[in-house]
Amino acid sequence: xxxxxxxxxxxxxxxxxxxxxxxxxxxxxxxxxxxxxxxxxxxxxxxxxxxxxxxxxxxxxxxxxxxxxxxxxxxxxxxxxxxxxxxxxxxxxxxxxxxxxxxxxxxxxxxxxxxxxx
Ligand SMILES: [Zn+2]
Numbered sequence: 310x311x312x313x314x315x316x317x318x319x320x321x322x323x324x325x326x327x328x329x330x331x332x333x334x335x336x337x338x339x340x341x342x343x344x345x346x347x348x349x350x351x352x353x354x355x356x357x358x359x360x361x362x363x364x365x366x367x368x369x370x371x372x373x374x375x376x377x378x379x380x381x382x383x384x385x386x387x388x389x390x391x392x393x394x395x396x397x398x399x400x401x402x403x404x405x406x407x408x409x410x411x412x413x414x415x416x417x418x419x420x421x422x423x424x425x426x427x
Contacts, residue, residue, distance in 0.1 A: 322361040326354050369408060376403040377413060379421035393421075 328340025331351050342349050343358040350359075376399055380392040400414040 322358045322365065324348075324350065324352060324354070324356050324358055373403070373409050373413075376400060377409060377417045379417065396421075 322343070322345055324341030324343050326339045327342035327349065331338045331340060334351050335353065337354055338351060339354050340349065341352055341354065341356065343361060345361050346358060346364070348358055348360045380396050382389050382392045386392075397418060400409070400418060403409045404411055404414050
């Protein structure tokens with residue numbers, strides 16, 4: 310089995326029938342191959358690929374962690390305000406995209422300002 314965790318698309322994370330039906334496992338169960346990562350398993354035809362689901366969830370977590378990290382800029386840097394404004398825009402877009410929620414964005418921004426004021 311070959312696993313290939315490249316940018317999985319949510320639309321393609323399912324197993325297509327690649328072998329015989331397996332009525333010994335269940336009605337409409339078959340040998341499946343994931344159209345995205347090439348993983349193989351026995352399951353209901355069209356079942357979501359657990360490996361791709363996990364890879365996609367990890368990718369979302371990494372992206373959320375990345376966007377929640379404040380810019381590395383000193384408060385007395387001449388570009389401080391511009392970089393914080395740009396970060397606030399990235400946080401807003403991440404909320405709109407459903408990557409993080411409003412509370413996480415708000416908390417990260419306040420925490421960054423609090424750490425810099427201290
Ligand atoms: Zn897969």
